[in-house]
Amino acid sequence: MSPLINMLACLLAMLPAPFLWQGAMPLRLRGAFLGIVLLCFECFIFFAVSPTYSLYEILPLEMLAMCLCVSTLFLKEHTAFFAILSQCFWLWIIFFGTFSLSYRVGVSPDYIQIAMLVVGIILSPILSSKKQELRFCMATYWAGIWVLAFTPV
């Protein structure tokens, strides 16, 4: 995977975030929307990334996790709570994804990314406030986690 594709994936993951929880949508419609978003991420990874890339299998799920993280910044209430849950989801995907890969192809978990997500979880109650600047910081931080986690193999 090239750095350009990695950054495009990051942008694409952020794109549907503002619309995920917008308006009063029935639960079934929202579920279908989330499923379609994940399908779009899968299609992007399938066509843009080589299957030999070690983290290939978990990339669409990571994109979804990042999308959920950014989407919490557009929530009107419980922003910090859902930001923590979304980051835990991201952490879960990375840890157990790389854990199974460690058995198969010897990929060890990316401890820097994991540590950054843990820091993000701790900082969420402070940064996920109503202030736009702090919300922007949080979004930048998540983008930073995505970009820094890139390994050119």
Next chain:
Amino acid sequence: MILRILFIVGLVLCVPAVFVLDHALTVGPASWALDQTTFWGTPIANFVFWIGLAHAGTFFSAMLLVLNVKWQKRIAFPAEISTIAALFVAAIFPLIHLGIPQRFYLMFPMGLFRHLYVNMESPLVWDFIAILVYLCLSIFFLLIHAGSLRFPSLVAFRRPLAWVLFPLVLWVHTIVSLDFAITLIPTWQGAYFPIYFIVGALFSGIALVLILSELEGRRLRRLEDLLIAFSWGLLALWIWELMTKEIWCPEILFFGFLVPQLLWIRPLRAIPTIRVVIAMSVIFALWWERIKLVMPSDSEWTPVDYGWIALGWGGFMAIYFGLRLVTKRIFSDRIDTISTEVSVEPFPKKRMALYWGAGFSAALLFVAWFILRVPTVPWVRMVPVFFPLMALVTGFLIVVDAFSRVLNRRVLFGLLGGLGIILGIFGGLIYQGGKTTFDESPTIITTEKMPAIPRPAEVIWKSRCASCHGEDGHLNRKFVHEFYPLPRDISVSRFDSLGVDSLSKVILDGRAFMGAYRGRISESEAHSLIEYMRTLAKEAP
């Protein structure tokens, strides 16, 4: 009335299931369909399916409670009972699959007690611990829920315990997914499996709860919405499976995705029978998906394989409807509404932190103790058991705290003392274990003639020993991943300490999990095999 009929139907289904169980335990794994690529069969497929169904209770009672979803209280209690029933049913299948159910205790993480090395790198051990903890905490959660009707002060403890169960339920199915994800079977290798399994489990669990609530004449529109929402989530994961592994099962897509879409049509959705049929279609799709996953090649099914269906559903219906009838008789219908009200009084944060801290410390101590005894285990491989142990201690402290409010001190200490004695006896029995020396008459393979001239040791090693011990004597990796009692790595010092005679006895008569080879390997061949093993040990890096 309907509950009583279904309870009887469950008991009736249990009758053929008992015969099937007896036959399966007598004959062993040869009695059911076993996939020749994966070495797993229908018991494991059914186990994964029932564990998935067991997620429903925790999803509706714990997860939605934590997320402040109001309507969960209408279904929480029956869902919790369904979790207990499904977990009991699920626990039967791995015991059957073991082939030696009487030795199940060897999966306990005992370190090097009795010189049996429990393989902490195997997901089968993680599975056992995680499911056991999940079952214990689910029972505690149900007890607090039921007890809260008589003692309203117990309501305050539901949310703290829900916070323990919430990650635990996800952890359990993640561990189940690792049973597949870390093996060497190509179609099973999926780093996305943890999320895939969780979504599948919740999907089937929601379908089950929808059926159970319909049987009691309740309609929850949110359940129908959730069914549609999860069908889309799973569709995305099935398509990802097609893209990465080229696995495509149209029948699963039809029953698991297309049929639930009928719920979009309002007139159809209004008919209870249609709702139940759609939920049953989802359950069938998910069950079939597990069968296809565990047994990718088409194995021929025996009557025993069909018997598992009777065992699963019969056992579930008997336990679930039996418990439901008993609870309805004791508490009437109030249990489904009043007791599930969330406490307005928040649980003290300091006390919560103390319980989590105690759980963390206990789990850390265990991990440190295990790694000190078995330093070859990488610490990261202990993570899957770390959290369940932490959850067990934390949950137990919350429950003790809860019941200390409502029970007389003497009764509480009596209960705790009784529990301590039971655990002590159980722990002692595990520590004592079964006989590790082979004292039964070894199986003599009469069809195989012993060659007149001894065969070269290398040939015997590759044909008989390498499948477990590895060609180079340093373990077969598949074996290390999937089988819990890890065979010992060979080293020169170990050879010298054991001696030729004792090693020869192990080869010929077997020991613990190693089979006997008398009748297939002569004594002189066993001696030459030991010499060959010594050369392998010398070549060790």
